[in-house]
Each structure stands twice: as structure tokens, then as C-alpha cells.
Amino acid sequence: MKRFCLECDERLLGRQDKKFCSDQCRSAYHNQQNRDTRQLIRKVNKVLRRNWRILSELYNSGHTRIHRSKLEIRGFQFQYFTHEVILPDGLPYRFCYDLGYALPNNTMMQLATLEQMVLSEP
Numbered sequence: 001m002k003r004f005c006l007e008c009d010e011r012l013l014g015r016q017d018k019k020f021c022s023d024q025c026r027s028a029y030h031n032q033q034n035r036d037t038r039q040l041i042r043k044v045n046k047v048l049r050r051n052w053r054i055l056s057e058l059y060n061s062g063h064t065r066i067h068r069s070k071l072e073i074r075g076f077q078f079q080y081f082t083h084e085v086i087l088p089d090g091l092p093y094r095f096c097y098d099l100g101y102a103l104p105n106n107t108m109m110q111l112a113t114l115e116q117m118v119l120s121e122p
């Protein structure tokens, strides 16, 4: 079976496990992969920071229960969060760093800080 360099598509000769025709192609390929990974990380971090800012503005203006649409119109992206804390009653809180929310009925959101979660643990 013919094999080709992953970077430049040159025909590969020699060892069966060879993936690149040269060291230059190997490092060009890995540098590109690292660049793509860094770009993805930057993109995700930007979304997480924006989500955190939205939560923080609402929380700091005194909101603890808020309609889901209030976050959506500000550009909140629900699929991005840093971690999840599940309360003993089974209600999951999704966090962006230290600020989190639960959606007990998928419409109204309950906002909370990580500090409050830790304090409420038995």
C-alpha cells in the first residue's frame, strides 16, 4: 500500500510506520497542530470569560433568580462551562470559574457562587 507524507503528500518509502518524508515536514506538521490547539484554547477561554462576565454582572446587580432569556440576549453560551457541582438534592450547578447557575425548570435560572456551594456542603 502506498503511503504519503502527512505534511506534503510526498510518497513515503522505507519503514512501514513512517509518517513524514523529512524532519522539516514532521516539525511543520506538529507546529501547525500546536497552533490549532492554542487557537482553540483561546477561543474557548474567550467564551468562558464572556459567560463569567455576564454571570458576574447579573449576580453583582443582585439577581439570584433570573429568566434564561436574560442571559441569552447578552450572548451567554450555555454549552461552555468549567465544571459542574451536583447538590445533594440532585440539582446540577454549572460553573464558569466561581460563578454558577442551575436551571431547575429550564426557564428560571438560580445563580450562586462557588463559595455558597462549599458552605452548603454537609
Ligand SMILES: [Zn+2]
Binding pocket: 005, 006, 007, 008, 009, 010, 020, 021, 022, 025
Ligand atoms: Zn513531507
